[in-house]
Amino acid sequence: MPDNKSHRISKSGNTKKTFENMVHLSGKGKNVGQNGGKPKLDLNVEAAWAQGYTGRNITTAIMDDGVDYLHPDLRENYNAKASYDFSSNDPFPYPRYTDDWFNRMDHRMPLRPPIFRGYPPVTRPFVPLGLETLYAICRQLYPDQPNPLQVAALVKFWLGGPDPLDYISMYSNPGNPSADIPPHWHYISFGLSDLHGDGRVHDITGIGAPSGFGFELTFRLKREPHERAPPTWPAAIMQALAKYVFQSENTLVAGDHVSWHCPLDNSDSRIQHMLMCEDPQLGTVQTPFGSVSFLQIVGVCSEELQAAQNWNGPGIIDLMKSVKGVGGSWLVTDMRRSETIFELDPSVQNAVDDGIESEGSNLSGVSARCTWQERKLSHPVEDSEEAELERGFAQISVQESEQIKATLKKGLLGAKSVLPPIRSSSSNSNSRYHNISSGVDQNEDTTSRKASYDSNINGEMPTLEAPELLQTKFLESVHLQFNLEAGTILPLALRGRLKHGRHFTFKSVIGDVAITLVPVSVSGAFVDAEHPFAAHGPWLQLLLTDNDIDHMLDDLLAMTMAEGLAFPKTFECHGTRCAGEVAAKRDNDVCGVGVAYESKVAGIRMLDQPYMTDLIEANSMGHEPNLIDIYSASWGPTDDGKTVDGPRNATMRAIVQGVNEGRRGLGNIYVWASGDGGADDDCNCDGYAASMWTISINSAINNGENAHYDESCSSTLASTFSNGAKDPHTGVATTDLYGKCTKTHSGTSAAAPEAAGVFALALDANPMLTWRDIQHLTVLTSKRNSLYDSKGRFHWNMNGVGLEFNHLFGFGVLDAGAMVALAKIWKTVPARYHCVAGVVSTPHRILTNASTQIYIDTDACVGTDTEVNYVEHVQAIVTLNASRRGDVTLFLISPMGTRSMILNKRPNDDDQYDGFTKWPFMTTHTWGEGPTGRWTLEVRFDSQTPQTGYIREWTLMVHGTREAPYRDLPVEDDNSKLAIVKKAHEVGYKI
Numbered sequence: 004m005p006d007n008k009s010h011r012i013s014k015s016g017n018t019k020k021t022f023e024n025m026v027h028l029s030g031k032g033k034n035v036g037q038n039g040g041k042p043k044l045d046l047n048v049e050a051a052w053a054q055g056y057t058g059r060n061i062t063t064a065i066m067d068d069g070v071d072y073l074h075p076d077l078r079e080n081y082n083a084k085a086s087y088d089f090s091s092n093d094p095f096p097y098p099r100y101t102d103d104w105f106n107r108m109d110h111r112m113p114l115r116p117p118i119f120r121g122y123p124p125v126t127r128p129f130v131p132l133g134l135e136t137l138y139a140i141c142r143q144l145y146p147d148q149p150n151p152l153q154v155a156a157l158v159k160f161w162l163g164g165p166d167p168l169d170y171i172s173m174y175s176n177p178g179n180p181s182a183d184i185p186p187h188w189h190y191i192s193f194g195l196s197d198l199h200g201d202g203r204v205h206d207i208t209g210i211g212a213p214s215g216f217g218f219e220l221t222f223r224l225k226r227e228p229h230e231r232a233p234p235t236w237p238a239a240i241m242q243a244l245a246k247y248v249f250q251s252e253n254t255l256v257a258g259d260h261v262s263w264h265c266p267l268d269n270s271d272s273r274i275q276h277m278l279m280c281e282d283p284q285l286g287t288v289q290t291p292f293g294s295v296s297f298l299q300i301v302g303v304c305s306e307e308l309q310a311a312q313n314w315n316g317p318g319i320i321d322l323m324k325s326v327k328g329v330g331g332s333w334l335v336t337d338m339r340r341s342e343t344i345f346e347l348d349p350s351v352q353n354a355v356d357d358g359i360e361s362e363g364s365n366l367s368g369v370s371a372r373c374t375w376q377e378r379k380l381s382h383p384v385e386d387s388e389e390a391e392l393e394r395g396f397a398q399i400s401v402q403e404s405e406q407i408k409a410t411l412k413k414g415l416l417g418a419k420s421v422l423p424p425i426r427s428s429s430s431n432s433n434s435r436y437h438n439i440s441s442g443v444d445q446n447e448d449t450t451s452r453k454a455s456y457d458s459n460i461n462g463e464m465p466t467l468e469a470p471e472l473l474q475t476k477f478l479e480s481v482h483l484q485f486n487l488e489a490g491t492i493l494p495l496a497l498r499g500r501l502k503h504g505r506h507f508t509f510k511s512v513i514g515d516v517a518i519t520l521v522p523v524s525v526s527g528a529f530v531d532a533e534h535p536f537a538a539h540g541p542w543l544q545l546l547l548t549d550n551d552i553d554h555m556l557d558d559l560l561a562m563t564m565a566e567g568l569a570f571p572k573t574f575e576c577h578g579t580r581c582a583g584e585v586a587a588k589r590d591n592d593v594c595g596v597g598v599a600y601e602s603k604v605a606g607i608r609m610l611d612q613p614y615m616t617d618l619i620e621a622n623s624m625g626h627e628p629n630l631i632d633i634y635s636a637s638w639g640p641t642d643d644g645k646t647v648d649g650p651r652n653a654t655m656r657a658i659v660q661g662v663n664e665g666r667r668g669l670g671n672i673y674v675w676a677s678g679d680g681g682a683d684d685d686c687n688c689d690g691y692a693a694s695m696w697t698i699s700i701n702s703a704i705n706n707g708e709n710a711h712y713d714e715s716c717s718s719t720l721a722s723t724f725s726n727g728a729k730d731p732h733t734g735v736a737t738t739d740l741y742g743k744c745t746k747t748h749s750g751t752s753a754a755a756p757e758a759a760g761v762f763a764l765a766l767d768a769n770p771m772l773t774w775r776d777i778q779h780l781t782v783l784t785s786k787r788n789s790l791y792d793s794k795g796r797f798h799w800n801m802n803g804v805g806l807e808f809n810h811l812f813g814f815g816v817l818d819a820g821a822m823v824a825l826a827k828i829w830k831t832v833p834a835r836y837h838c839v840a841g842v843v844s845t846p847h848r849i850l851t852n853a854s855t856q857i858y859i860d861t862d863a864c865v866g867t868d869t870e871v872n873y874v875e876h877v878q879a880i881v882t883l884n885a886s887r888r889g890d891v892t893l894f895l896i897s898p899m900g901t902r903s904m905i906l907n908k909r910p911n912d913d914d915q916y917d918g919f920t921k922w923p924f925m926t927t928h929t930w931g932e933g934p935t936g937r938w939t940l941e942v943r944f945d946s947q948t949p950q951t952g953y954i955r956e957w958t959l960m961v962h963g964t965r966e967a968p969y970r971d972l973p974v975e976d977d978n979s980k981l982a983i984v985k986k987a988h989e990v991g992y993k994i
Contacts, residue, residue, distance in 0.1 A: 005631035009175025046221040046723060046757060048598050048821025051764045054827075058763035059351050060770070063585045063633040065756070066623050069098035069148040070606030073236075073269045074579065076587040076594045076738045077604060085605035085630040089619050090524035096608030098575040098740065128311040133198040133214060134169070141191060142249045144284055153239040159195065159248075159670040161203040167245040168194035168220075173233040173834055176223070184331035184911030190222040191285075192241050195248060196347055197292040207292070214293030220244060223330070224301040234266050239673050240277075240300065255298055257281045258316035260308055267302050272338045272384030274302035278311060280320045283333045304338035304343045314358045319344075322351050359499065368508035368519075371493050374484045375518055377542045386721075463960015475529050478536040483544065484516060485509065496520060496558050497552050515541045520847045523548055556911040576740045578606060580748040581637055584736025584756040585763065594744035595736045598760025598819070599767070605631055610638060621653035624673070628665030632766055633672045636697075637752035639689045642680035642714070644911030645889065647919065651690040658696045662774045669776030674759045675698040676751035677719050679712040682794070685907040693718040693925050695708035695876035695962060698762075698778060701812060702754035708793040712750055715797060717903045717926035719813040720778065721785040723757040725749055725888045761819045768826040775832055778875070779968060782806065782930050783980045784822040785815035803899025804931040804987035806980060810904055813927065825981070828973060833966040838871040840934060840959040847942075849885065849952040854943040859959045862932040873988070874932045878925050879940055885952030890944045895926055898936025908945040921956070931968075931984050934961045 062082045072081040088096040132136065142149055151346050154171045158164030170193045179183040197205040197215040200634055203235035206217035222237045248254060259279040266272040278301045285297035311319045326333045326344045345352045504524040510517045521528045528544055530537045536545040550950040574938055582604040587597035588698035609623040626632065640648035650658065658673060675697040677686045686692045699718050702725035704710050711727060726734035726749040733748040741771030787799060790812045795811040841859030849855050861869045877895065885891050889912025893905045942958050944950045969989045974982045
């Protein structure tokens, strides 16, 4: 047990200024009393912190779409050992992105292996010839550093590992301060070229040809005075770029640009993108397996990237070399650079503007998410899956397909940009995609750059080697689809390319689809004025006149100015936001603070995929049960008011095993969001939230009323705070992707992690609490305050032992201070038993205009091994069918008179066939009561039209203890729930 010494909390940082946006932390007044009073709009966590409990040594797993564990508010509190990606079978559950624009985050996946010193020369093992040649070049450049620090792939790519680069060496370079070149760290990759020469990774070539992809990556990072060792985050970026090259087979060259859309080091830096240039100290090397050049990554600001897109990358690189404070001629990246080259030297903007005006853009194409579909003018366009959009050219031969690929590759060789590729669903580690969000402006090489520009300016299309192999299909009309980031490039393509008489190509990252926009001045195209839309297989060309271009630009401008223009938000930030609520670091001037800000979070990625299996769920629920204390889930079956679903067999077994064996026998705590289906749904139809093995959490908003999305059900144990309908812009402040923050996290999705944080505080106060102890503490310390149902449907009621409950809020809002205080003196509750209290197997007709009541009289298994005298959970396992399932309502009435609605009306549920089959409706409302006597199941239709139905079977299950659960607990407050329930038990409310 930890001592009661107060944990010192700094008053510095931004915690205070974020409190106004953290409705779960920022209430006013005292959170005391269960019988009303002024509402306290927080979880009383400061009272827990003041007692010295902040969640230390407790791990909460966020079972969701991944966690941005590089976020500065999370990375110190991230438990990597307890994390896993079950969607991709990867130990590192970083968020992936399914159908979005710049929000693809795989590029930030860090290297997993540890840093280690290189081998001493005497004991160095056999080094492949290609690698040894590159090492020799590095030793010439750094003779004083024969054994540099290295980051290495733990499992080599050719053995099935995910990282293509075998090694990344990190050298200390003194620079040349007199030439504005600061001291820096020099990173050099090994793996894009052929290191082995035996075909294990790259095709075997030879002297004169490129080795592998023909280049390696380097990066120069300004060394801070306090740094004794190089940061390792650049190695993660280099691995991500290497993955892109391996997967796309697109090589990088000087002048390319990469759109990263977040600070390269996950700080608040303005350096958020990259340009490519030749490494100034490493030239082209001839190895036994071909030639290798060294391509240096240069960090740039968004304005500099945009200039490279609007004009060209090499031009911006040359301008950067001339501006003081940007790393000199070696272009050393300074992550603390706060000004762009345009702010440092305003004359640079004039050079860029002149270049754009005279030359336009050198960007001839992008690799992006795009599709096209032939449209008959007499038929409307149908929304289809991308695979269906390609059905018109599914029958082309392999030879034709390869010809198109070669032609497009030739056509894009001069300059192109690469936007987000697509993650493969393959489980083979060799072929898994680890995506980057990037834009790449390519030129063949530095020496031929001018010729490349000239070939673009002359307006010639790439020609087919054997055009007779492909038949041209002329189209009446076409429908184009682009993802959002590709759409943002479209105005640039029109203004910077087509207006200057040059073509532009969108190459799909799915299949072989390509869309080329062609101005009338370009020769060599297979479109003309008579046939402006034509296709060779999946390659579409569109002829655009000057008027067409002007109209498109006007339309695009109108779209960007339209108020309320909605874009699909499919980026996977959910898990990251939930993680921040639990464990965001305090007083670091980043975002806000987590409920248990010294606890750990683990990421279990298992959601963001087109399917879910019982095995994935089961593996997630049972992952590392002795490393993980709490599992938090903000998901469940569809909240459409008609779905009835729950965990399958393997998942349920995993949960039961977790509560029985996890935490070395104390039991894992499973926290579940009750659901966002609103008044038209009932979370007792959600088998996850309604399970007695989980803790179902609902939400209230910051004026004490229920949220519009709250589902009601008798299985809800307690509530926390989230956003509401009064102000849609007000939500929970927490962490977001890219190291950013959000103030709009919402729903019961936000409520459940808050509860997980409170439970982490309780476990910090008493690590020996069992999973059932946590539920008892929740019941005894949650507060009613002034929580209320704004629609007046559900009022506060009192059960047979004096505990107040509400069908929306359970036993009230969590009180962290009270829970921690009671946890410190808690005595583990007695053993739990499961009593089959009775079975009714005779069918009963549900009356049309009145209630049907079915009774079970029980002695609660008295005198048997499963005797229960003090109730925890009660289940009514019901089989019924009805002409309209959604009109059925169920109530369970206990022997002590507590009436609990176990199924509410669901207007959207029009099922008339399936009904419910042995469905376990669960209630917590009779907590602490005595189970002996008559239990009544009341069934009726809530409908304006006559309905019919039958209760086929009803089984009553009572779960609880034989002995009084609080007998040995001291009472410190005579008005507390504990005192009330203990007194009821002692005076024998049959009990």
